[in-house]
Amino acid sequence: MIKRLFNKSDKYKVFWDWFLHVSDDFFDLNEENYELLFKRLTKQLSRVNKDLTYEFSAELVDGKREFIISADGIYSAFSDVINLAEAAPDIENFKIIAFRQRGEDFKIQFNEVELDPLNVSFSYEIQDNLIHLVLYMKDYDPNNEDWEGAAFILLDTIIGEYDTVTKIGEIEFSTFQESTLSRPIKELPDLVDSI
Numbered sequence: 001m002i003k004r005l006f007n008k009s010d011k012y013k014v015f016w017d018w019f020l021h022v023s024d025d026f027f028d029l030n031e032e033n034y035e036l037l038f039k040r041l042t043k044q045l046s047r048v049n050k051d052l053t054y055e056f057s058a059e060l061v062d063g064k065r066e067f068i069i070s071a072d073g074i075y076s077a078f079s080d081v082i083n084l085a086e087a088a089p090d091i092e093n094f095k096i097i098a099f100r101q102r103g104e105d106f107k108i109q110f111n112e113v114e115l116d117p118l119n120v121s122f123s124y125e126i127q128d129n130l131i132h133l134v135l136y137m138k139d140y141d142p143n144n145e146d147w148e149g150a151a152f153i154l155l156d157t158i159i160g161e162y163d164t165v166t167k168i169g170e171i172e173f174s175t176f177q178e179s180t181l182s183r184p185i186k187e188l189p190d191l192v193d194s195i
Contacts, residue, residue, distance in 0.1 A: 012087035027093040051077035100161040110150035121182035130169030138176035
């Protein structure tokens with residue numbers, strides 16, 4: 001039992017020990033090395049939790065590369081995202097971030113579907129401290145599952161991964177319609193923050 005508890009928390013240390021060893025390679029990402037590095041990183045993260053995924057900032061932010069650890073919206077993996085990020089040592093060239101954060105001025109491309117936030121509105125109902133949404137998307141095709149995938153990426157981007165999973169309840173999808181009952185999707189962050 002004691003060994004099992006030690007191993008559970010030790011998996012975070014093992015991951016960061018490995019990452020420290022190869023961090024310079026990840027800081028210097030380029031087209032020649034990223035495929036092999038990402039394959040190795042995926043393998044190491046799966047040892048922590050098979051549902052973890054990641055993103056790196058393409059551009060440096062204040063001289064650091066952002067390393068985002070994500071649960072890809074899977075709630076059961078949230079604790080490992082939090083614990084792994086909290087266990088991160090201070091790494092000179094990196095900023096470690098738990099969960100995908102909010103973004104601005106973006107369009108979503110998911111396979112063949114392009115989703116512009118200007119073409120998305122929503123209506124909502126609040127029950128049990130959760131926001132139940134109806135998303136209205138221009139050119140929405142209910143027979144193409146890529147629309148739902150694009151919509152979830154849009155939500156992750158506009159309100160952040162953590163809030164998408166913990167504050168949003170049921171989501172329905174419909175074709176875009178201008179109506180006094182729906183609001184532009186850009187107003188969703190303020191609604192989420194008010195809950």
